[in-house]
Structure formats: structure tokens, C-alpha cells
Amino acid sequence: MKIKFKNSNHLDDDTLWSNVKMGDEKAFSHLFEKHYAHLIRYGNSLSPLKDKVQDCVQEVFTDIWIYRESISESIVVKAYLLSSVRKRIARHQERDRFFGKTTSIDTIEFLLDFSIEHDLIADETTANKVFNLNKLLNELPSRQKEALYLRYHQGLSVDEIASTLDVNYQSANNLLYRAVLNLRKDWKDIILLFLAVTTSLL
Template structure:
């Protein structure tokens, strides 16, 4: 365990990805352990069937290992894995007719429930306000909500979000901007909470 921890601490993800491509099982195992939970939670935002989501995530990692030599050298690992899970779930839903057939994810509802209490609540007095903020976040249009999730919860750049959503940079930036504008329209409380959220997005 100590040697595994040392290995993890001394290599960045660019090196880990390169090592994985060269067949390093420790690099693969580390990336699996680091991102498996994130990917499952993201996948669950598109599907009410957690077992199928877990299968999709495992299939993504299987493909990463099997086809590792043909993978792009320069990737942002987190963004690549999230995008791969998104595409695989879309194909699964299309195949199983869970949703109407589509060549994109545009018609699929993003089911994730925002809950930002642990980041924004500083005392009990703000609990009701943050609860209202969560409600506003969860009532956003699905594409705005997903863009906000990818930026706020997953820390992706606007460029990475655009790539995942298969839109151009300006469209992704517009989704984020409209999400914040919509929140500001409905928000009746202290603007400092919205400012804190907005500053973390841009």
C-alpha cells in the first residue's frame, strides 16, 4: 500500500495516462479507483438504472485498457472519461428504447440534484436561502443544468464542456451564462451566495 501511495503521489495524470498506454496496470488501477465513483454519479444523472450505469462505466474502463495503445496521448483524463460514459449511456438508452431514438443527448433529461449546502452554508441562518438556491438550480433547463454541473462539480473548462456537449465554445459559454442569468432573475435573497457560485464558474 505504501509503495502504491508513493507511486500515486509522484506522478501526475499526464504521466499516468502515458504509463497506462504502455501497459502499466498500476496506472490503470489508480485512475479507475480515482474516477469510478465520479463517473457512476454522473451516469446516474442520465439513467434511473444504477446497475446499467455501473456496467457502462466498467465498459468504458475496459475499452480504455483494451484499446490503450490507440488512445490519444494528450487528453484531460477526467473530461475524457466523463465524455466516454456520456456517449456510452446515450448508445445504451438508444438501443434499449428508454428514450426516443436520437443521435445526440439533447432530448435526455439530466437528473442530477444539486446540493451545495456543504460549500455555501456558513451558519444555520443561511440554510433556508441555500435550500431555495438548490431548488432554483434543479429547475434550470436540462442543458444549462448539465453545463453548470460540469463546470461547478467537475471543474471542467468551457472548452471541455463544449467538447462533451458537442457544441462550440460560444454555445457552451452561453449555456453557463444563461444559467446564472436565470438564477439571478429568480433569486430574491442575498446576492453574495449567487456571487460565490458565479465566481466559481467563470
């Protein structure tokens, strides 16, 4: 599926979703183009098998088109897509003998390493802080890393993170709180640096 619509990022998700539900193929193509890249990146953070990730993302969009009339209109599109990809990868892992011990979506390990780019570094002191920030972020437990990624790289709310991870609001909030607490425990200044850098990436 090769789609090359330009300027699809400025289109409103709610409008696209509403039009998709009415059978608008062009809106569906725009939705695919707008979200495909970050869904692939998120999928690759959950599975090392890139071909399977691409299959999962395309299957999610295929199901959206096939079942568009029965899917609720009142959803947060980005959170719905991220959650659907996560669940699809979990189902593939359950069926694949290579992931023989994987029996639940809760067992998916978040594989992405945080890496703040060097072009954001203004001086040597900041460079050292960023190095330590990356190190501490990547030492966090998998679920805490994933919650931070969804919050600060995907821009999801706590409610949307809960939906994506298939947990309740309090559990999602606890994951974020414990992650920040773990960072604060190791380095007081790291929270402000993390928030400043990740906000610039949104």
C-alpha cells in the first residue's frame, strides 16, 4: 500500500474519522498517511520483527475500513490506533512459536531506547546531563518507559495512555508517577531537563 498524499498532517483526526465511517476512501488514505510512520515506530518498540510490525499496522487499517460502520465515532483516533497496533502485535506474538511464552498483552516488553539528539545539546555541561538522562530513562522498567513514551513522544493524556495500555486511569497515572519518581531519585535536575527536551519533540 503506497500512499503519497501531501500535507495530510494538518487534517483534523475527528473529521477524517467521521468521513472514513461514511466510506470516504480519500479520508481513509489521509488517515493512513498521517499516522502510519508513528504507528510503525511504536510497533517497532514492541517487537523486533519489523515485517510483522508492518503487517500488524496494515491489518489495523484494513479492519478499520472493513468494520468502519460498527466502530464508535466518539474515540480519540491516535490513542485508538496505538492501542489497536499494540493489541494486534500481542495477538501475533501469542500465535507465533517464536514467542511461545507470550500469553498476554501485559507481557510485551517495550524495546525502544530513548535517545535525545545531539543537535539539542548547547554545551558540554548539558551534553553530560543528556547522556545521563538517556541512561536513566533506558534503565526504567519497561512499562514505565512505555508510559513516558506515550505521554511525551506521542502526546497522549493519562486517560489515553490507560486506554492504549489496556489499564485503568490510576494504573497509568501510577506508571508515570513511578517513572518520574525513579528519575528524581537519581538526579534532581533531570526532571526539568526531560520535560524541556521532550516537550520540544512533540
